[in-house]
Amino acid sequence: MAQERVREVVEALVENLRGVIRDKKVNYDEFHAAIQFLVRLGDAKEIPLLLAVLLEATVDDVTHAQTKGSTTTIQGPFHIPGAPMLQAPYKLPRRADEPGDLLVFSGTVHGTDGRPLPGAELDMWQATGDLPGKYSNVHPGLPDYNLRGRFVTDDQGQFSVETVVPAQYEIRKNGPTGELFELLGRSAWRPAHLHFKVSHPDHRTLSTQLFFNDDQYLASDAGNAVKPGLVIPLVKTEGEDPPGFRATYDFVLEPS
Ligand code: BEZ
Ligand code: FE
Numbered sequence: 091m092a093q094e095r096v097r098e099v100v101e102a103l104v105e106n107l108r109g110v111i112r113d114k115k116v117n118y119d120e121f122h123a124a125i126q127f128l129v130r131l132g133d134a135k136e137i138p139l140l141l142a143v144l145l146e147a148t149v150d151d152v153t154h155a156q157t158k159g160s161t162t163t164i165q166g167p168f169h170i171p172g173a174p175m176l177q178a179p180y181k182l183p184r185r186a187d188e189p190g191d192l193l194v195f196s197g198t199v200h201g202t203d204g205r206p207l208p209g210a211e212l213d214m215w216q217a218t219g220d221l222p223g224k225y226s227n228v229h230p231g232l233p234d235y236n237l238r239g240r241f242v243t244d245d246q247g248q249f250s251v252e253t254v255v256p257a258q259y260e261i262r263k264n265g266p267t268g269e270l271f272e273l274l275g276r277s278a279w280r281p282a283h284l285h286f287k288v289s290h291p292d293h294r295t296l297s298t299q300l301f302f303n304d305d306q307y308l309a310s311d312a313g314n315a316v317k318p319g320l321v322i323p324l325v326k327t328e329g330e331d332p333p334g335f336r337a338t339y340d341f342v343l344e345p346s
Contacts, residue, residue, distance in 0.1 A: 130266045138167035140267045147314040150297075157294075158202045159344035163315040165297045166285065168225045173213060173238040180241040180251040182214065185233065190219015190254030192334030193324070198247045199288055199341045206247025207343060210290040213240045216256040216283070223257035223282065255324065255335055256282045258307055271312065280313050281305035286341070293343035300339055 110116070116124075131137055146164040154162040174183060199210035215238040217223025226236035237256075243249045261268050261278040271278045281301050289295040301308060301321045308316050324335045 127266060127270070134265050134267075136265055136267045139261065140270070142167045143261070143267065143313055157344060158342075159294065160288075160296055160298060160340075160342045161317050161319045162297055163299050163317055163320060164313060165287070166299075166313060166315070168228050169213075169215060169285065169287070170227045170235070170238060173215065173235050173240050176239045176241040176251075178241070178244075180239070180249065182216070182237050182239045182251060182253040183233070183235055184237055184254060188219065188236075188254055190257065192332055193253050193255045194250060194327075194334065194336050195253060195284065195338070196248070196250035196336070197339045197341065199243045199249070199290065199343065200247055201293065202342055202344045206243070207290045207293070208243055208245050208247050210243045210247065210288060210293075210341075210343070211240055212242070212249060212251075212341075213287040213289070214238070214251065214253075215285045216253065217259050219254040219257050221257040222260040222279075253284075255302075256284060258282045258305065261312055276312065277307065277310045278312050279307045280311050281307040281316065283315075288341045288343060290343055292346055294346045296341060296343055298341075300337070302337070 111121075131140055142164060146166070150162055150164050176182075199207045199212070201207055215225070217225055218232070218237060224232060226232040226238060227234055237253065239251075241249060241251060259280040259282075261271060261280075263269075263272065263278065268278055282305055283299040283301050285299050287295055287297050299315055299320060301316055302324045303321055305321075308321060322337050322339055324337050327334050327336055
């Protein structure tokens, strides 16, 4: 980051924090408690988590206010670069006994001019299907890159991938972020969701999430990431063996 920009942002940040100290008459006990909290946050490796839940939605808003592509939302703290590149027919890596209902997610990627984009890359990740959902490479006990993968659209800009329906996610209660949420009386739950980073040469990479109709946490998402247009139906596949669900979405990328 350019030195001038760092100065501009950090000086504004410090000035705003000093304003809060003056307004609220923050005392020494509170100041030391804040320091202890930040030390614990770092020790627990929860700095990315807390910044994602408190601030990332605002960064997304100011960054993408003018976008003509699909609705964006926060990437969150659990993206891991370098997920396996899948071969068609696409199936996110999962355990032999992976809990959850089967989900076939399909759609297209096209540009803002309406033309399909063959060879667009979708980087997809999600929580497990057992409640509360867990992320591989983050929560212990899961194989690396479980329910994470990358795949590309075909000649028509279409894709289809098999996975499981993710469960709702809860920020763990026994860490500093969960404790803060408890103190604030805020729900620590996120509605079930799928994450995507969609990229194509000469187009801006799209980071977004998709949620499902009727999830009880849509209106109280701890990540503040739900937006109209990102909530899609889960359609039960009748008469198929094993039974499961289908969902579709068409991603629109804007030129870079
Ligand atoms: C998530 O995308 O799963 C997430 C986002 C913000 C905070 C915690 C989790
Ligand atoms: Fe997530």
